[in-house]
Structures are given as structure tokens and as C-alpha cells.
Amino acid sequence: MTIDELTPTTGEWLRGVGSMSDVVISSRIRLARNLADRPFLATASATERTEIYRCLTDAITSTSAGSDALLVDIEQTDTLDREVLVERHLVSRQHANGDGSRGVTISPDETRALMINEEDHLRIQALRSGLELEALWEEVSGVDDTLAKRLAFAFDRQFGYLTACPTNVGTGIRVSVMLHLPALKLTKEIERVARAARDMHLAVRGMHGEGTDALGDLYQLSNQTTLGKTEEEIIGVFSETIVPKIVEYERTARDSLAQHSPYQLDDKIWRAYGILVNARRIGSEETQALLSPIRMAIHMERFTSMSVAALNELLLHTQPAHLQKLHGKTLEGEQRDIVRAEYLRSRLAPSP
Amino acid sequence: MSLVCQRCQQAKATVHITDTVPDKRELHLCEDCAEKEGVIIKQHHQSTNEILQQLIKHKAGLGAAGDLACPNCGMTVREFQLKGQLGCSHDYEAFKELLTQLIERAHEGATHHVGKVPATAGETVRKHAGLLRLRRELQEAVEQENYEHAARVRDQIQALESV
Numbered sequence: 001m002t003i004d005e006l007t008p009t010t011g012e013w014l015r016g017v018g019s020m021s022d023v024v025i026s027s028r029i030r031l032a033r034n035l036a037d038r039p040f041l042a043t044a045s046a047t048e049r050t051e052i053y054r055c056l057t058d059a060i061t062s063t064s065a066g067s068d069a070l071l072v073d074i075e076q077t078d079t080l081d082r083e084v085l086v087e088r089h090l091v092s093r094q095h096a097n098g099d100g101s102r103g104v105t106i107s108p109d110e111t112r113a114l115m116i117n118e119e120d121h122l123r124i125q126a127l128r129s130g131l132e133l134e135a136l137w138e139e140v141s142g143v144d145d146t147l148a149k150r151l152a153f154a155f156d157r158q159f160g161y162l163t164a165c166p167t168n169v170g171t172g173i174r175v176s177v178m179l180h181l182p183a184l185k186l187t188k189e190i191e192r193v194a195r196a197a198r199d200m201h202l203a204v205r206g207m208h209g210e211g212t213d214a215l216g217d218l219y220q221l222s223n224q225t226t227l228g229k230t231e232e233e234i235i236g237v238f239s240e241t242i243v244p245k246i247v248e249y250e251r252t253a254r255d256s257l258a259q260h261s262p263y264q265l266d267d268k269i270w271r272a273y274g275i276l277v278n279a280r281r282i283g284s285e286e287t288q289a290l291l292s293p294i295r296m297a298i299h300m301e302r303f304t305s306m307s308v309a310a311l312n313e314l315l316l317h318t319q320p321a322h323l324q325k326l327h328g329k330t331l332e333g334e335q336r337d338i339v340r341a342e343y344l345r346s347r348l349a350p351s352p
Numbered sequence: 353m354s355l356v357c358q359r360c361q362q363a364k365a366t367v368h369i370t371d372t373v374p375d376k377r378e379l380h381l382c383e384d385c386a387e388k389e390g391v392i393i394k395q396h397h398q399s400t401n402e403i404l405q406q407l408i409k410h411k412a413g414l415g416a417a418g419d420l421a422c423p424n425c426g427m428t429v430r431e432f433q434l435k436g437q438l439g440c441s442h443d444y445e446a447f448k449e450l451l452t453q454l455i456e457r458a459h460e461g462a463t464h465h466v467g468k469v470p471a472t473a474g475e476t477v478r479k480h481a482g483l484l485r486l487r488r489e490l491q492e493a494v495e496q497e498n499y500e501h502a503a504r505v506r507d508q509i510q511a512l513e514s515v
Contacts, residue, residue, distance in 0.1 A: 229466065
């Protein structure tokens with residue numbers, strides 16, 4: 001398996017399946033771990049950094065944690081391929097653009113990505129389509145156990161797992177759920193939902209950038225507190241309390257739109273489709289924004305000529321790095337917009 | 353008896369601070385003034401990173417305290433303030449006082465880990481973690497007046513303590 005082979009696929013987590021997948025795009029859990037007898041990356045020398053990289057990649061690739069995984073040495077990877085990994089949510093932008101010895105191991109189905117030498121020595125992450133946090137916890141915890149048999153992780157009886165930044169100390173867990181909330185945005189209830197989540201010490205971010213003006217109505221909800229609660233308690237807040245509630249609000253808002261303003265709703269959907277299928281040049285952000293009402297419409301059964309899986313493929317393949325990889329060469333901004341519009345027309349236009 | 357805020361001389365002082373570095377002093381402030389002084393950070397709608405930045409700024413401003421260095425990696429409190437990242441796991445011991453305060457603010461008042469313990473950790477570490485978890489469960493059961501459950505948890509604590 002190579003990055004070139006990954007690019008034309010959408011990966012397991014964008015399959016559009018799983019619990020509450022009409023609103024929950026994907027869930028992710030990551031654990032931060034550091035080797036006990038090595039300096040953190042802020043003070044590690046280049047040699048120490050390389051040793052940490054070797055030590056971790058050896059342990060991962062020689063156990064069930066990643067014996068079948070694709071190991072990407074990011075330092076030796078070109079910019080476009082790094083950007084493909086960011087667009088696929090397999091590595092953080094910080095990791096892609098960072099310095100020094102670093103990498104990621106990716107499972108064949110792309111549900112597991114272990115980042116080496118990001119902010120901590122190791123970040124074990126698993127991601128899936130829909131709300132599947134319990135299964136994800138079982139997976140990351142299992143990988144953690146497997147690796148802990150070979151490696152000693154920095155652990156303190158008071159503070160728990162020790163991390164480079166004290167905001168991650170304790171469990172080292174970060175639970176993130178990506179939600180699609182177009183109806184709450186349209187009915188202007190999104191701010192209230194975001195406030196309620198923040199009152200529960202959760203962070204709410206637009207998928208790209210800050211604030212509640214999220215691109216494509218995609219919002220990421222994640223925990224900020226990692227200490228003083230068990231992993232199960234932290235996960236439970238998402239899977240039992242906050243996410244089902246937000247999903248219910250979003251569904252109610254969708255029903256209400258369909259009932260009280262069906263013409264406005266359909267107008268929004270079909271205008272979006274009209275632009276996507278006719279544009280001669282279009283940017284990636286506009287594409288994402290226009291795909292949002294169509295995603296909602298598919299789930300509301302008001303738009304039946306496309307599947308969610310097909311829409312997810314469009315969403316991913318119109319992003320800059322994927323578009324260029326699939327086109328077979330690097331393109332300047334203006335040229336990209338033209339190729340993107342051509343791609344969308346070829347995929348969306350009804351056959352003559 | 354209720355104290356008036358030393359700064360605005362109007363609102364009731366609800367935040368009481370005793371500084372020992374650089375000089376011993378006591379402060380009694382209302383919540384708004386305490387936030388303006390940078391001694392507390394109101395929890396609402398602030399990201400953990402902002403809390404971290406404000407807290408280390410306040411602490412590292414304290415002259416000599418910023419020069420405190422970790423004997424293992426050599427990182428100082430001031431460098432930690434600049435980078436926002438620690439130099440090695442021993443920093444948690446070297447800067448324990450500062451970090452405990454910081455961690456408490458960033459983690460809703462928590463100062464102790466109650467989650468997963470490495471499978472290979474020593475028996476004492478596992479026992480310690482188990483006790484912490486049970487004591488918290490006991491406290492919650494008592495708060496919810498679930499005395500039957502509390503009694504069961506108490507028995508579990510006693511059993512674990514006698515091991």
C-alpha cells in the first residue's frame with residue numbers, strides 16, 4: 001500500500017455509515033504517550049529524536065499495533081503527499097509541516113493512524129464513520145496495551161500519563177466527534193448549542209478555523225479535560241449525553257424546516273446543485289459549502305440521485321491535494337478551480 | 353463577615369489569595385477584578401490553551417521563579433512559558449507547585465489521575481489508582497444519597513486497603 005494507492009479511495013471513516021450517521025460524520029479517539037526514559041521533543045536533540053522514531057516504529061511494525069500498516073516517513077515525503085494525509089485526517093497539519101524525524105503508521109483500512117514525534121512521542125488514534133466511540137476506545141486501548149508490553153511509557157501515580165503539554169496530562173485522551181449541523185445553522189440555534197457544549201467543558205470548532213461559522217456546516221466537538229475522570233467517563237459524556245442531544249436537535253430542526261419552509265429548503269438544495277453542476281471554475285471552500293445542503297437533503301430523502309458515500313468522495317477529492325494527485329500533476333490556484341469544476345461536472349451532470 | 357474587594361472597593365471579595373513569591377502578601381478581590389489582575393481565569397468559554405497561556409504568563413512574571421530549572425533536562429519555567437511544552441517527564445516533579453496549580457485550572461479542579469494505568473505498572477501504582485477511583489465513587493454515592501451503593505464501595509475500599 002502507498003499514498004498513491006490511498007488517494008483515489010475515500011477510506012473507511014468516510015463511508016457514511018455507523019450510528020447516527022445522518023448527523024455524525026465521524027468519531028475519533030487519540031491517546032498521547034511518551035517514552036519514559038527519553039526527553040520530550042521540545043528538548044530532544046536531532047539524534048535523540050531519530051532514536052525515538054526508530055524505537056517506536058520498530059515496536060509498532062513488529063506487533064499487532066501496525067504489522068500490516070503503511071509506514072510513512074514524513075520527513076522524506078513530498079509536500080503534496082503530506083497534504084493528502086492532512087486532507088484525509090490521518091495526520092495533523094502541525095505534524096505534516098513540522099521539522100525533524102517524524103512519521104505515521106496507517107492501517108490498510110485507514111481507521112488507525114499512529115503519529116510518531118508529533119507534539120508527544122506517540123499519538124495513537126483511531127477514527128470511524130458515525131458515532132462509534134466505544135469501539136474506538138477498545139481499539140486505541142488495545143494498541144496502547146500491546147505497545148506497553150514492549151515500551152515503558154512515562155507515567156506518574158498522581159498525574160497519570162505524562163505529556164509534553166500539561167493540558168493533555170492524565171489519560172492523554174482526546175475524543176472528537178465531527179457533526180454536520182446545517183439545519184441548526186439555518187434556524188440560528190447553533191450558537192446556543194455551542195454554548196451548552198462549552199459549558200460542559202467541551203471545545204467546539206468549525207472543521208476549518210475558529211468560531212461557529214464553520215465551513216460546510218461541519219463542527220468538531222472535543223473534550224478539553226483529560227485528568228480526574230476515567231476514559232470511560234470522558235467518552236460517556238459524548239456517547240450518552242451531548243452527542244445524542246445535539247443529533248436530536250438537528251433532526252428536529254430539519255423536520256421543522258421541511259414542515260414550515262419546504263420551498264426555502266428545496267431552493268437552497270437545488271441552487272447548490274445548480275452551481276456545482278454548472279460552474280466553470282470553483283474553489284474548494286465554495287465546493288464544501290455547497291455540498292452541505294446536498295448532504296442534508298440526501299438524509300432527508302429530498303435528493304435521491306446521489307449516495308452519501310458518493311458525496312463524501314466528492315468532498316475529499318475536490319480538496320486541493322487530492323485534486324492535484326488525481327489529475328496527475330501540480331496545478332496553480334486558478335487552474336485548480338477550473339479542473340475542480342470539470343471534475344464536479346463529470347461526476348454530477350446527468351448523462352445526456 | 354464579608355470583605356470588600358481591595359481593587360474596586362465595591363463588590364464583595366470572593367477570591368482570596370496568599371502569595372509567597374516574591375513577597376508574602378494577601379489579596380482579597382471580587383471575581384471581575386481577580387480576572388483583570390490575571391490571578392483567576394473565569395472558566396466559561398475559554399479554551400484550555402488560553403488558560404494555560406494566562407497562567408504561565410502570570411506565574412513566570414514572578415522574577416526568580418522563572419529561573420527554576422529541571423535538573424534532568426535543564427528547561428526553565430520561563431522556557432516552558434515561551435514554548436508551552438515541557439522538556440521532559442521530570443519537569444512534572446521539578447515544577448510541581450506551578451504545574452499543580454496550572455493543571456487544576458485546566459482540568460476542572462482535578463489534580464489526580466483516575467483513569468487507565470499501564471498494564472506493566474507496579475502493584476502499588478495500580479492499588480493507588482484503584483483507591484483513588486473508589487474514594488471518588490464513594491463521595492459521589494454519598495452526594496447522591498445512594499447509601500447502599502456507598503456501603504458497597506466502602507467495603508471495596510477496605511478490602512483493597514488491607515491487601
